[in-house]
Amino acid sequence: MANVYDGFVSRHLNRRISRPAARLLARTPVSPNQVSFASLGVALGAFVAFVYGYHIAGALLTQASSVMDGIDGDLARAKGMTSAFGGFMDSILDRYADALVILGMAIWAAGDDPVTGVWVVGFLALAGTFVVTYTRARVDEATTALFDRGLTSIASRDIRLFVIMVGALAGQGLITLVVIASLTNIAVLLRLIRARSALAAA
DSSP states (O other), X not given: OOOSSOOHHIIIIIHHHHHHHHHHHTTSSOOXXXXXXXXXXXXXXXXXXXHTTOHHHHHHHHHHHHHHHHHHHHHHHHHTXXXXXXXXXXXXXXXXXXHHHHHHHHHHHHTTSOOHHHXXXXXXXXXXXXXXXXXXXXXXXXXXXXXXXXXXXXXXXXHHHHHHHHHHHTTOHHHHHHHHHHHHHHHHHHHHHHHHHHHHHO
């Protein structure tokens, strides 16, 4: 389910859709875990769209997956079904979804004449995405909020997927991957610096 902290895109865009949707789903038998898996399914749809060159569809499905990632948490709270396992499973499914979207974009960016540089940038984008998430998972719970504001939050998941949507809509796969690779790895470096100071003082 969604984290307690929402990134900029989640606060100002995604929640405007996810909260009303969750209220509607609260009247149905749909469970939060089912929404989590549906979000992964939408990310798989984005992957397929990118692979076949339908970058507009890939863009819209990527953002739809991001919105749905908020619905499961809102629905869990609305139904009183929040659980530690639900959040744990959702975070795992999110990683698979991230991998599908970035790999799909890399395949689309490479096109019919793959260039080694595209795969290098794709790898850096994927690695940065995983590591920026891992930094939050590994830092002491008491200092997690260190990464919720300022430059250390520039690569939060909602921002990453929004950037991918905008880049895909613009037809700029490679440039988008460069941006994601840069944002995530810079965020990791900044988090290391901030965590070193915070944890040393703890």
